[in-house]
Amino acid sequence: MAEKRFVYADNAATTKISDAVFDAMVPWLKEGYGNASSIYRKGDESARALNKAREQVATALGAEPREIFFTSGGSEADNWVIKGVAHSLAAKGKKHIITSVFEHHAVLHTCETLRKEGFEITYVPVSDQGLVSVEDIKNAIREDTALVSIMYANNEIGTIQPIAEIGAVCKEKKVLFHTDAVQAVGNVPINVKEQNIDMLSLSAHKIHGAKGVGAMYCRRGIVLPNLIDGGGQESGKRAGTENVAGIVGLGVAITNAIATLPERTARLRVMRNRLIDGLLTISHSRLNGDREKRLAGNVNISFEGVEGEALLLTLDANGICASSGSACTSGSLDPSHVLLSIGLPAEIAHGSLRLSLSDETTDEDVDYMLSVIPQVVDKIRAMSPLWEKIIAYS
């Protein structure tokens, strides 16, 4: 085996704060502690810093600053939009929501809560390549549809959805359209106006920002009830003393992500393809999700006869941080709902590996993974009674 090294290949779960972001945050964790609502200059400085970050986020999305609201992360943004639209349009008799079967749990569980409250949810299926069909959305829209919520890029298999097309359909049908873009922002060019996105969720820690900070874009004119009531922060739409350091960091993170997007994705795509091709030489393996319409840094491959947790622990012992299923559920034993949604049988879904790359990933990291993973798969298969059967019957 190659000389052991540390390879962090779980950037879809979270990323390392970049030096630029860290350096931008520190002053606000030290001397810049003024409350942005305070009247004195020390408070003003914080307010100005928030305004700048708001402009940066708006610019990154093609939105206006007043359409950006900071949150504690992607989950809060998803909850805010979906519960807010549902409760506000229910008064007008619109109690139907359309989403897809393979959304993040922040969307799925929120919809489930609404279903228990009496809303009706249509879960459109996804193809075996992990793509939502625009036709399906169009057909699902009814008179009483309040919201369509479709993720921009899937967190497990990295497939990129036809967002502009869905946006156009929703616009035509006059239905609000939200996209959970937590995995897409900074990795795919986004323009909310051109793509007819009404609301969008994003999270800083997926783009080398801090954990616990995110933002919600809400097109001007849409009336969204608050999820968190209280003080007048965020134009009275989201209460709570602002996490100035985290928000400043998000501004820097998103600006850098957009600035480096073309080169980075070009570079990552080469590494990703090298990983896919290399790992697919392992027998009884398959790539999950469309090969082209996928995030530049996402690899998701299933190995028959391999159990995910054993695979991850052995990779960890070899210095490789990776994931199997989404981060939030990797403590759970259920096979990933995403992999089941694209038609994988449970036992194969269990044996899947997600490698997610970032700016910091190097060619040497890729070489190392390509040398280690096949051996680890072999080792686990060697002690798997399931593998015995698979080769016996194949």
Add this chain to the structure above:
Amino acid sequence: MAEKRFVYADNAATTKISDAVFDAMVPWLKEGYGNASSIYRKGDESARALNKAREQVATALGAEPREIFFTSGGSEADNWVIKGVAHSLAAKGKKHIITSVFEHHAVLHTCETLRKEGFEITYVPVSDQGLVSVEDIKNAIREDTALVSIMYANNEIGTIQPIAEIGAVCKEKKVLFHTDAVQAVGNVPINVKEQNIDMLSLSAHKIHGAKGVGAMYCRRGIVLPNLIDGGGQESGKRAGTENVAGIVGLGVAITNAIATLPERTARLRVMRNRLIDGLLTISHSRLNGDREKRLAGNVNISFEGVEGEALLLTLDANGICASSGSACTSGSLDPSHVLLSIGLPAEIAHGSLRLSLSDETTDEDVDYMLSVIPQVVDKIRAMSPLWEKIIAYS
């Protein structure tokens, strides 16, 4: 006037992150970036850090670690508890909530949202000394009361409420009891079990922790619906990738606050009393809120004929950061609801000054404020037509 210095006397709005907290946070903003839900060691380290912080917060409150849930701050905790209890008990026909007229907006505006949804809210009054009466609470409790929510210490006038007594009444009457302890935690000894507190909100940035992180204590056995649905974080009760650095910082901040509580409050009480006595020598001034039952670091005084914003801006020009009314509303034009609640006429409420001290406040800071504030009050009064009248008629 004394030689100019910088005096931060707005610690009730927010505090400076202490060096100990900053140093504890940095590793988690740098190398400790693993997602706490991930299976590899880098994720485990984050999970362990969260567990440690949870134990620290639990210890500080006399609670169990599994009763502590991390949030994005005090406002989220208040919203979670109040909306959660309301929606969950509404199913049992309990649609009545009791709170006080001078709660923080995170509580008041949340209750207002619920009122619009059809809940009934009783706002108990407070005395001219800024104290809630236990009798009033007792009398307000009905068959259909779902929740009593009374703040532990008021954020503007610092008065400390009879929480244990209210807890006992609620226990006897079998009504859930929540306290917004954002201003009290770390400044007053708290034991949720002895004081019969069922739910409690706190925020890190008031005790030298970071902005955008807080916690909610919920007594074991109480079923509280989620405010933020999604991933399995916080035992499935609060979704979102955890702000590990902020939470670790909160653990350190609360531990330090508790450890230094007796000495600090003794020291602050002396400084506070010196400020109160000194400022009350200014003619036509009054102390707002009970003098004894108040936070050791809170001073709140009204000066007739003085307008609050002009006062704050002039103090700022002299290096003093202070507040008039609560931080979240100091941009607003309405006189503070807290000062009105204790019976101040609007024009006197407008001319109030809150000085809030902390660990970092020195005797020299107090000397400086005592030399500057009377002169500033004089200067503003000299150009106030209202002051002319006040002295003419007195």
Add this chain to the structure above:
Amino acid sequence: MAMLYSDRVMDHFSNPRNVGELTDANGVGEVGNAKCGDIMKMYIKVDKGVITDVKFKTFGCGAAIATSSMATEMIKGKTIEDALKLTNKAVVEALEGLPPVKIHCSVLAEQAVRAAISDYYTRLGVDPTPIVGEIGDCHACEH
């Protein structure tokens, strides 16, 4: 929501021009607004139709004090006719703007000038209404 006042506002707030009373004033106007409880009192000395001296006292926020100060500077040495043309918009512009929530505070300064001129005419035995018009309440807010 911190104030984000311009440097000019802060200058006029910190060093207000023409503060005080005019003992020999021949026009004094006092206006107040319902919502904020703020009061502005303006003293003018008129000589041959020209405002030769002006002083003010204001109980109000930073914007109220800065606009009072700026308004006095803008009418000093002007004819009554010109002073009546002073609008709160002109005062705000001269101050390089005010935060949106503070625009209403500038209305007070415009009203105080008109109230003082109105008093000047009343003292002369002239009905001010046709010249000055109704002073009325602040129209800046929909309360």
